[in-house]
Amino acid sequence: MSVSSSTHPSERRKFALMALDLTVRRGTEISVAQLAAEAGISVARVEAVFPTDADLFDAVTELWFEPHVEIMEEVLGSDLPINRKFHEFYARRFRRNREEFRRDPAAFAVLCDLGARRFEQVRSYVDLADHYLCELIAEAQADGFFPGLEIDRALTLINQMLMCYTMPDLLITINDRLAEDKLAAIVDTMFAGLSATDGGASGLKALRPA
Amino acid sequence: MSVSSSTHPSERRKFALMALDLTVRRGTEISVAQLAAEAGISVARVEAVFPTDADLFDAVTELWFEPHVEIMEEVLGSDLPINRKFHEFYARRFRRNREEFRRDPAAFAVLCDLGARRFEQVRSYVDLADHYLCELIAEAQADGFFPGLEIDRALTLINQMLMCYTMPDLLITINDRLAEDKLAAIVDTMFAGLSATDGGASGLKALRPA
Numbered sequence: 446m447s448v449s450s451s452t453h454p455s456e457r458r459k460f461a462l463m464a465l466d467l468t469v470r471r472g473t474e475i476s477v478a479q480l481a482a483e484a485g486i487s488v489a490r491v492e493a494v495f496p497t498d499a500d501l502f503d504a505v506t507e508l509w510f511e512p513h514v515e516i517m518e519e520v521l522g523s524d525l526p527i528n529r530k531f532h533e534f535y536a537r538r539f540r541r542n543r544e545e546f547r548r549d550p551a552a553f554a555v556l557c558d559l560g561a562r563r564f565e566q567v568r569s570y571v572d573l574a575d576h577y578l579c580e581l582i583a584e585a586q587a588d589g590f591f592p593g594l595e596i597d598r599a600l601t602l603i604n605q606m607l608m609c610y611t612m613p614d615l616l617i618t619i620n621d622r623l624a625e626d627k628l629a630a631i632v633d634t635m636f637a638g639l640s641a642t643d644g645g646a647s648g649l650k651a652l653r654p655a
Numbered sequence: 656m657s658v659s660s661s662t663h664p665s666e667r668r669k670f671a672l673m674a675l676d677l678t679v680r681r682g683t684e685i686s687v688a689q690l691a692a693e694a695g696i697s698v699a700r701v702e703a704v705f706p707t708d709a710d711l712f713d714a715v716t717e718l719w720f721e722p723h724v725e726i727m728e729e730v731l732g733s734d735l736p737i738n739r740k741f742h743e744f745y746a747r748r749f750r751r752n753r754e755e756f757r758r759d760p761a762a763f764a765v766l767c768d769l770g771a772r773r774f775e776q777v778r779s780y781v782d783l784a785d786h787y788l789c790e791l792i793a794e795a796q797a798d799g800f801f802p803g804l805e806i807d808r809a810l811t812l813i814n815q816m817l818m819c820y821t822m823p824d825l826l827i828t829i830n831d832r833l834a835e836d837k838l839a840a841i842v843d844t845m846f847a848g849l850s851a852t853d854g855g856a857s858g859l860k861a862l863r864p865a
Contacts, residue, residue, distance in 0.1 A: 525858075532856040561828070601832060602840055608825070609815045615822075618771070622811060629857035630812055630849075636856065638848020639840075646742040646846065647839035648735075 457494050460484075461504040468505060469552035474559060477501055502566055509556065510570045513538050517577045527585045532632045534581060536625050539610045543623075546616050557613045574611075575600060585636070593641030602639065606631060667704050670694075671714040678715060679762035684769060687711055712776055719766065720780045723748050727787045737795045742842045744791060746835050749820045753833075756826050767823045784821075785810060795846070803851030812849065816841055 460480060467475045467483055476498045481488040495501040516537045520530055546553040560567045582599045585591055591599050609615050610628050643650045670690060677685045677693055686708045691698040705711040726747045730740055756763040770777045792809045795801055801809045819825050820838050853860045 526855070528854060528856045529858050532858070598840075602837060602844070605819045605832070605837060606816045606841055606844070609818050612825075614824075615818070622815070626857060627812060627815060629859075630808075631816055632856035633852070633854030634812070634816070634848040634850075635844060636848070636854055637850070637852070638844040638846070640844075640847070642843070642847070644738060644843030644846055645736070646738045646842035647836060648739050648742070649839075 457504065458508075460491060460494055460501070461508045464501055465505045465508055468559065469549070469555050472555045474498070474502055474563070475505075499566075502563065506560075506563075506566050506570070512541055513570070514573065516541065517574065521577055521580060527581065527588050527590070528632060528636045530581055531585070531636070532629050534578070535607055535610050535632070536628055539616075539623070539625070539628065542613055542616050543620075546613075546620070550617070553613070554617060557617065561614070575604070578603065590636055591639050594639070598641075599639065603635060606635060667714065668718075670701060670704055670711070671718045674711055675715045675718055678769065679759070679765055682765045684708075684712055684773070685715075709776075712773065716770075716773075716776050716780070722751055723780070724783065726751065727784065731787055731790060737791065737798050737800065738842060738846045740791055741795070741846070742839050744788070745817055745820050745842070746838055749826075749833070749835070749838065752823055752826050753830075756823075756830070760827070763823070764827060767827065771824070785814070788813065800846055801849050804849070808851075809849065813845060816845060 463484055464475045464480050467480065471479075477491050477495055478488055480501065481491045484491070491501075495504060517534060520533045520537065523530065523533070525533065542553075579596050579600055582591065582596050582603070586594075586596075586599075594602075604611070607628070609619065609623060616623065673694055674685045674690050677690065681689075687701050687705055688698055690711065691701045694701070701711075705714060727744060730743045730747065733740065733743070735743065752763075789806050789810055792801065792806050792813070796804075796806075796809075804812075814821070817838070819829065819833060826833065
C-alpha cells in the first residue's frame with residue numbers, strides 16, 4: 446500500500462473516501478473505472494494513485510480500520526490496570542462498530558458482507574488485533590493472571606469468549622443482547638477464572654493415571 | 656405442530672425427510688406443491704398432512720432439531736457432576752453440528768441460511784435450549800457456582816461466552832479454530848470465575864462511594 450511519490454496523500458484519502466461511500470451505496474466492491482466515472486475524472490488519474498482495483502480495495506479497508514487501530518494503540522499505550530486495558534481494548538471498538546451500525550445499518554451490513562467475502566484483504570487487521578492482544582496477555586501474565594497458559598492458547602480462548610463483541614456480523618444479528626456491562630462481566634470472569642488448570646469439565650482428567 | 660388424526664405419523668416423517676432433502680438440494684424452502692410434484696403424489700395428499708407451507712417448514716425444522724433436543728434431555732437427565740453436564744450440553748451438540756457440516760458443507764450452509772431468514776420458526780428451539788440451560792445454571796448455583804448472579808444474567812453471559820460453539824454460522828466461518836478441548840477450557844473458566852462480583856474491568860466500581 447505504498448503511496449506513489451507523484452500523488453498527494455490527501456488525494457489518496459479523498460479517492461478512498463469516495464470509494465467507501467460508493468461501496469456502501471452500491472452494495473458492492475468498487476473498481477477504479479467505476480470510481481473514475483462517478484468522480485468525473487479520468488481512469489488514468491485514479492490509476493496514478495491506485496494502479497489496480499485491489500489497491501483501491503486495500504485503501505478502503507485501511508480507511509475502515511483506521512479508528513480501530515488508533516483505539517488499540519491508545520489502549521496499549523495507556524497506564525490503565527491490565528483488566529481495565531482488556532475491557533477498553535474491546536469496549537471502545539465495540540462502541541465504534543455499534544455507532545457505525547446504528548448510523549446506517551444497511552451500509553454496515555454491506556461492509557460486513559464484503560469483508561467476509563474478501564477476508565484475505567481484512568486478515569492483516571485481524572492479525573494486528575491478535576498481535577496487540579498477545580501483548581496484553583503477556584502483561585496480564587506478568588501480573589499473575591491466566592497462570593500456566595501458553596500465550597497462543599490464551600489468545601484463542603479469549604478470542605472465542607469475546608467473539609460476540611468483535612465479530613461485526615454478530616453486532617447485527619444479536620445486537621439487542623450485547624452490552625458493555627456484559628462485556629465487562631466476561632472480562633472479569635476471564636481474569637478470575639482463566640488458567641491452564643484442568644477444572645474437570647472435559648472429564649478427561651479422571652482418565653489420567655493418578 | 657399437531658399431527659392430523661387421519662394421517663399416519665410415519666407419513667408425516669417421510670414427507671418431512673423428503674422436504675429436508677429437497678431443501679438442501681434446491682437451496683431454498685420447499686412448498687407443499689413442490690414436495691408433491693417431486694414425490695409424484697397429489698397436493699391434496701400432502702395437504703392432508705401439512706395444510707400449509709409453514710406447517711411443512713415446521714416439520715422440517717423439528718426433524719433438524721430432534722437430535723439436539725435428545726442430547727439436551729439426555730444430559731439433563733444424567734448423573735454427571737454439574738461442570739461435566741455443562742460441557743456435554745454444548746460438546747455433544749457441537750459434535751453433531753460439526754458432523755453434519757463435514758458430511759455436506761453446502762447443505763449445512765443452506766440450512767443455516769434458511770434458519771437465519773426464518774428465525775421465528777427456529778426461535779422455539781433456541782428458547783428450549785435457554786430453558787434447559789437455566790435448569791443447569793440453577794443446579795450449578797445450588798452447588799455454589801456462579802455466586803450472586805440472577806439466573807437470567809448468568810444465562811446471557813454464558814450464551815455469549817459459548818456463542819462460538821452454538822451458532823452454526825460460526826461453525827462454517829471459524830471451523831478450524833473450534834475444538835472440544837477449548838470448549839472445556841471455557842467451561843472451566845466459567846466455573847472458576849463467573850460470579851456477580853465486580854472485578855473492576857469496567858472501571859465503574861471506582862466511581863462508587865467507598
